[in-house]
Every structure is written in structure tokens, then in C-alpha cells.
Amino acid sequence: MARSLRRIALIVGAATALSKVAGLLRQQVIAAAFGVGAAYDAYNYAYVLPGFLLILLGGINGPFHSAMVSVLARRPRHEGAHVLASINTLVGAGLIIVTLLLLVAADPLIDLVGPGLDPERHALAVLQLRWMAPMALFAGLIGLGFGALNAADVFWLPSVSPLLSSVAVIGGIGLLWWQLGSAITLPAAGVIGGVVLAASTTVGAILQWLIQLPALAKEGLNRLQLVWDWRDPGVREVLQVMGPATLSSGMLQINVFVSLFFASGMPAAAAGLGYANLLVQTPLGLLSNVLLVPLLPVYARLTAPEDRPELVTRIRQGLMLSNATMLPLGALMVALAVPIVALIYQRGAFDRSAADLVGQLLMAYGIGMPAYLGRDVLVRVFYALGDGNTPFRWSLAGIALNAVFCWAFTGGPTPGWGLQLPMLNAGAAGLVLATVAVNLITCAGLLLALSRRLGGLPLRLWAADSGKLLLAALVGGGACWWLSLEVAWPAGLGGLLLQNILCAALAVGLYGLLASLAGVPEAGQLLRMVRRRA
Template sequence: MSLLSKFATVGGATLVSRIFGFGREMMMASALGVGPVADAFNLAFRFPNLFRRLFAEGAFNAAFIPLFARSLEEEGDAGARRFASEVFSTLLATLVTLTIVALIFMPFLVSTIIAPGLSACIDDPAAGGDMLSCAARYDLTVTLSRIMFPYLACMSMVAMVSGILNSFRRFFAAAAAPTLLNFILIGVLAWCLYAGVDKATTGFLMSWGVVVSGFAQLAMVVIAMRMAGFSIAFGRPRWTKGLKRLLVLAGPAALIGGITQINLFVGQAVASFKPGAVSILQYADRPYQLPLGMVGVAIGVVLLPELARALKAGHLREAQHTQNRSLEFALFLTLPAAVALFIIPEPIIRVIYERGAFEPSATAAVAAVLGIFALGLPAFVMIKVFSPGYFAREDTRTPMYVTLFSAGINIVLSIVLFGILAERGIAMATTIAGWLNAGLLFAGLYRKGLWEVDRQLVRRSALTLLCSLVMGAALVGAMLELDDWLRPGSPLATQILAIGILVASAMAIYFGLALATGAADRRLLFAVVKRRRPTPPATGPDEGSA
């Protein structure tokens, strides 16, 4: 299977999950709107979800996979099973302890880390607004956080098992597992809307749905692992050389791989000082996460095992080719997505959310944040491309410093810009920090001679940018022509039709130009469509696949 085919497999599964995630957010917006219950749920869910992203897309993909692959290669199945069992036992004991401590001290966590703005709101009740008092909003956030915190433990175990599956090149189950969360929450929301239950009850039921989905996802990947012929055993946690090496690599890797979620978490903590701002950021994050998840997660999951395998085998030319083609693939899909989301955020938000409890006044606020987020989309996907260049060489210290520096810049800018632009300032800080992180990561690889930019990457990247800008200009013209259809108050079917025309036209223009100019590799694209292995490129005997 070619590298692009693997991206397509993982990206396709992630795309399905993100589409159902859209459905979930649409129903949630209709049921909860932009208000205190929505804020409480999003704040409570963000904390365990942050750790899920750190483990699933950072620490274990960056640290566990290379070490597991080494055990598999040097010691065979028995050695790999022993290493995996050591990690499993220690991780489970740690997570159980962490969960118990967090449940006890959750009020402290909410007031200091998750939502410090709620504590300030209690001191100044006039800032609370809306239907729930400041104290009630705080209590609700604490309760929902306690309900959902075990989801963190489940997702951490899912991440470990997914790392094993990815090492065996079994990508689909791990990529498809998050869809269960969306299925369950959609079911919960459908019943709540049908029964007409109040917002607070809806928030409670959704929180329990999150926990149930965590156990369901864990069961799914464990079954897939057993079907792959591998199993792990639970034993007494022991401090071993392999576990020590894993922790040394995993800590910095978690920070690096989860920089997007760290920035969003910081943003939401700052946004908790303004009622409704947390929900605005969350609703804007969903459309932005669709291309980021489909492309970024696919690259993060596939690239590291492929790059680590090539480097361990001494195939340096193949490793360089893999890095360049991965960046080429990332830019090919994210640049046009960023341009489109920047130009037409308001019609998209209106069609997705504006119904039920989601009022028209919230549409403009969410659309403004989405437009700013869109400018950072290519940067956050490029981070997924650049980070494996360090991880595959078991170097996590250098990118950790880069990530900490950019996260510090994000915190400072979030605080400063929030006072000027409210939630738009947080989005701007996140975008600036993302580009800074991506630029510094690439500069480090290039300066150390670990990334050689080939002419094909430069040429196709320039053509991709040109095609994206032409598509953007065409979108602006099309919006002017369809202005009557896109205006607030137009029938929903008319608005959906107009957006469908815009999207279809933009895709036709972009892909047509990309194929005509050579911005897209026709051979690889057609190979993915036909699901066959492409002919290796002329640059080297090993570089056509990874």
C-alpha cells in the first residue's frame, strides 16, 4: 500500500468521524445554544479530551511506536508482548490513581485550571449573566467534569492499543473508534430533543454518554488487536529500562503532538471569563477540525511508523522522500480549505448551527472566530508533518522547547488580545502560535540537515498556493452572485443549495487547476482512486512507497 493510500485510509475513517461530529455539534447547538450549560459541558469535556489528544496524537504515536517497533524487530513477538504488557500495567495503575485524585480535587482543578473565570464570576456575580447564577455554573462544571473524567483513562488505554495496531499497519480500527463517541452523543441528543428535556438534564445525559463511549472505543480497538493476533497481559507494575525510556520520550512528545489542543485549552480557560465565549470557540472549532482531523491525524498516524521504519533500516533517501511527499500532501489539501473557510465562514455557520437555541447573533461571533482559525490551519497540519522528523530519531527535547516557547507566546497573546478582541483575540493568538511552532520546527530540521527540500516540493507547493488563491477569488465572485440566497432569513434549503454550489464550484476549480498545472501528482492520485500500488518514482528504488 502506498504512503498516499495509507493517508487516504486513515483520513477517510477520520473524515467519517468528523462528519458525524458535525451532526453532533449541530444537534448540541440546537439543544443548548450559546449559554451556561453549553459552556459547562465544553469546559468539562475539554480537560479529558485534551489528554486524549495528547496521548492518541502525541505521546504514544511519538514514543511508544518506535520503541515497540524496536522490540518487535530485535526480540520478536515475545519481546514486544512483554514490553507492551509492562507499559499496559503501569499505565493502568497510574490512570486509576490519577482518576481518583482528580475526582476528589475537581473543584480545585475547575477553579484554577479548567475554568478560572468561573471563580472570578462568583466574586463578581454581575458578570455571570444568563439564567444560571455564577455559583450554579461553577457547580455544574464541577459535576460534569467528575462524570466525564474516567473518559481520560479509557482514551489513554485506547491510544496504547492503537499504537500497537499502527505498528502492525492496522490503521482503520484506531481511526474509526472515535466515531462511536459521535454515534452515542447523537443518540442522546436525539432523545433529549424528542422528549423536550431541559438544558441541564441534557448536559448530564451527554456527560454519561461520553463515559459510555470511552469504554466502547476501548472494546473496539482491543478486539481489533486480538484479531491481528496480538495480546497483552496485566501484571504488577514494574520500573523497567523500556518503561523509563518510554516516559523520557513520551512527556515532551505529548506536549508537542498536542499543541493544537493545548492552545485551545488555554484559550477556553481565558474565555471562561466571558459568558458564552467558551461555546463560541467550541462551535468554531468543529468546522476547523474537519480538514485538520482528516489530514493532520492521517499524517500523524501514518508518517511516524513509516519514517521510523525507513530510518532504522538505513534508507535515508526513502525517509527524505517520505517527508517531502507528506508535506506536499498536507499543503495540497489544507491550503484550499484554509482559503475557503476564511472567505465563507458566516454562511457555513448559519447553515450548520442557526436553529433552535442558537440565535442569529451567535452566528456572526462564531463565524469571525472560524475565519481566524482558518488562517492557522496549514500551520497545525505542518506541525504533524515536521514533528515525526524528530520523534523517529528519538529526539523529543528539541521540539519540546519549541512547543513550550510557542505555547508561552500563545498564553501571553491570549490574555492580551482577549481584553481587546474577546474570543477573536484568543483565535488570533492560537493562529500566531501555530505558525511560530511550525516555522521553528522546520528550521530545526533544516539546520540539522534532517530535511532536504527537493525541487518537486517547492514547485508543487507554489502551484498549490496559486491554485488556492485563484479558487478564493472565484469564491468571492460566486458569493456576490448568490448573495440573495445566502442572506439571513432565506429558506434553509436555499442556503444549503447555495453553499453546495459554492463548494462544488470551488472544488472543481481547484482540482481542475491542480491537475492542469501539475500541482497534484496525477499518478499517485489515480493510484489511490484505483486502489493499486503506484510505480516507484525515478528518484530511488525504495521511495515510491513506505
């Protein structure tokens, strides 16, 4: 099984790496064309609802994907085809209604998400939302189809498919640049640029759905017909997992709404959050897919009482590998925040002031990196156990906590709004710190709940090993910070590249040495794998 998991992880990792590189290139193209101007700032508000559905329903490791894998992995192929057709019919009907709602109610929805937007950004965001409304329907179909493919042990296509979305956006902006040239950055081109961004994003979602159809047909899972059968045991089981899981993941995404609500009174904050979030999601998404896609079917097959020791072992494996990768990555993001942002984005319309803004946000994100992936591991264990209610309850509590923390750290979306705590006002970075605090609390709560569910987990041992990895990451990050500040690095792109490479190499080298001496088995396993690949 270990060899099989490594093979799957390699396939998923390679495919996801291609998608993430394409996503990073897409964001670089957007940054060069629009910077933190009105077109991209408004796009972040318009995208939050359709993008929320695409991530929630269509994303790898999302609730639709997880529910399909959890149920179909234990069923014969012909039953899976019937279940998929039935779920597609039920979900598709509901999402058509959601699509129409986004089209009709775009204006009040943007008011709800961004109450502090100026008239220009508000009007542009409404227009962009209407262009992206069809993504609601395709999001659900994407997640269900890719879940069925993963259950049939097809991993490459689902992991590489987001590349198509990036290619569509890059192509759209390329055509716009060909037509407008340097005038693309002018305010007069804002509406055209905003529409191109939105329309190409929708085209990318449609391509993600189309690419899965031949693979589903090859696996005998594709039935292009309407099947109204909600009484089928497999369909009911999927719905039982999918319902609470969707609500739980939805609650997590609602935190994005909360952040944008408070960011709407801060010029360029939404654009800055979008750029910083991409830098976090690129490695996080890669490592999440490498860890969770192979482990989720394993968790689903280890739910019997006699398999409990093996399940606990696999849970530890997921959590410790999460810590072993996320802790040094977070330390690097804190130590090299501005140089990383400047290297990747600072060109065209994206100037030094934009790099400083995004760098502050990236530093705040880096503090919470381990909690992001650790929470995902725990949630997937609950899904495998058929329990979507516990993650839902914790996610619901997280929304309330996030609103309180955002309020305390920023003071509100507009001047004079509500509670004012100037000693805690951290601006846009406060929104990120609020999310980090919520993720840490939620992760701890889920771990304690899982320990009770399984009759006890060796939490002290796991905490001790995690503490060793944290200390190693802090030493590596501190050395990286010192080297970055003390050396007079050459100016220009070459100097930034040299600074990032040498400082990161020092941090990773120190972390690897200390982690190997710490005696954490999963860290040793990870380092041996890296050495073999190198």
C-alpha cells in the same frame, strides 16, 4: 510501497470519514438542543481537562499512539505483547491517581480554567467534570492499544472507533429529548442536560477502549494482567519517546487552557470556540489520519543514515500534500464561514446570532489551516528519529507566545484585567488568531531545526512550490467570496446548500486548474487521485 501506502490511506480515510461524519452529526444534535447556552458553554470548560487527556493520550497520532507505533513496528509480535502489558500497567497506575485528582479537585480546577465564569456555569462545569473524570484512565489505555494495533498493520478499527463516542452522546441527548421534549432548551433543564452530556461522553470513551480488546487478542497483543517491568529495553524505549512527546503534545493542548482562560469573561465564547473547532477538526482530522497514519511507520523505518535521501523525500511528500489540501480548505473556510456555519448548525436553539459568532471564529481558524497539519507532520518526523525534546521545547515556547498574543488581542479574561490594547481587541476571534500565530511560528521553527538535524533540506524549493499553491488557493477563495456575496441566494436550507455547493465548486475548480499548471508534483498526484476516485 506506494501501493501499500495508498491502500492504508484509503482504509484510514474511509474509517476516519465515518467517525468525522458521526462527530459532525453529534455537534449538530448538541447545537439544536443547547445552542450556545449554559449547558454547552459550561461543558466546554468541564471537558477541557478530561478531553485534553483523551486527545493527548488516546488520540490517533497522539504521543502514546506514536510512541507505540515507533517502537513496536520494529519488534516481533511476542515482544510487543510484553511491552504493551508493561506500559498499560505503568500508565494505568498513574492515570488512576489523575482520575481521583479530577474528582476531588474539580472546583478549584474549574476556577483555574475559567476564572470569569458566572456562578451558574461554574457549578455546572464542576458537576460535569466529576462525571467525566474516569476518561483520564481510559484515554491512556485507548492510545496505547490503538498504537499497538497500528504497529501490527491494523488500521480500520483505531480510525473508526471515535464513532462510538459520538453515538453515545447522540443517544444520551436523544433519551433526554424523549423525556423532556421542547423543554430541553429551557434554563431549568440546564443541569440535567449538562449531566447527560458529561455522562454520555464518558460512556463513549469506555466503548472506545472495549472495542479494541478483541482485536488485540486476535493479534496476540492482549494480556489482561499486571506486568511491572520498566527495565525491558522495549518498555524503556517507549518511555523515552513517550515522555517528551507527551509533554510536547501536552504543551500544545495547554494552549486550549489559555484560550478558555481568556474566553471565560466573554459570554458564549467557549461554546462558539467548540462549534468552530469541530468544523476545523472534522476535515483536519480526516486528512491528518490519511496522511500521517501511513507515513509514521515509514518515517520510523527510514532512520538509518543510508536511508536519509528517501526520508527527505517522504518528509517533502508529507508537507506538500499537507499544503495541497489545507490551503484550499482554509480559503474556503474564510470565504464561506457564515454560510457553512448556518447550513450545519442553524436550527433549534442555534439562532442567527450564534451563526454569526461561530462564523467569525471559523474565518480566523481558516487562516491557519496549513500550519496545523504541517506542524503535525514535522513533529512525527522528530518522534520517528527518537527526538521528543525538540518538539517539546518549541511547544513550551508556544505556550508563552500564546498567552502574550491572547493578552494582546483580547485584553484579559475580565474587564480591567491586565494590559489593555483596544486597537488589537478582536474578541473571541482574537483567541483563534493567537493560536494561528503560534502554530505558524512553531511550524517554521521545527522545520529549521529538522533541516539542521538532517544536514540541510531544500527549503527554498519547498517554499517556492508552497507559494504557488498558496496563490492558487487565494484565487479560488477570492472567486468563492465574490460569488457568495454577489448572487441573491434563495432563503432557507435549500438556498444555503446551493450557495455552499456552487461557491465551493468554483473555488475548488479554479484551485485545481491553477495547481495543476503550477507543476508541483504532489499537487498533481493528489489531483490525479481525486479524478480517479471521482
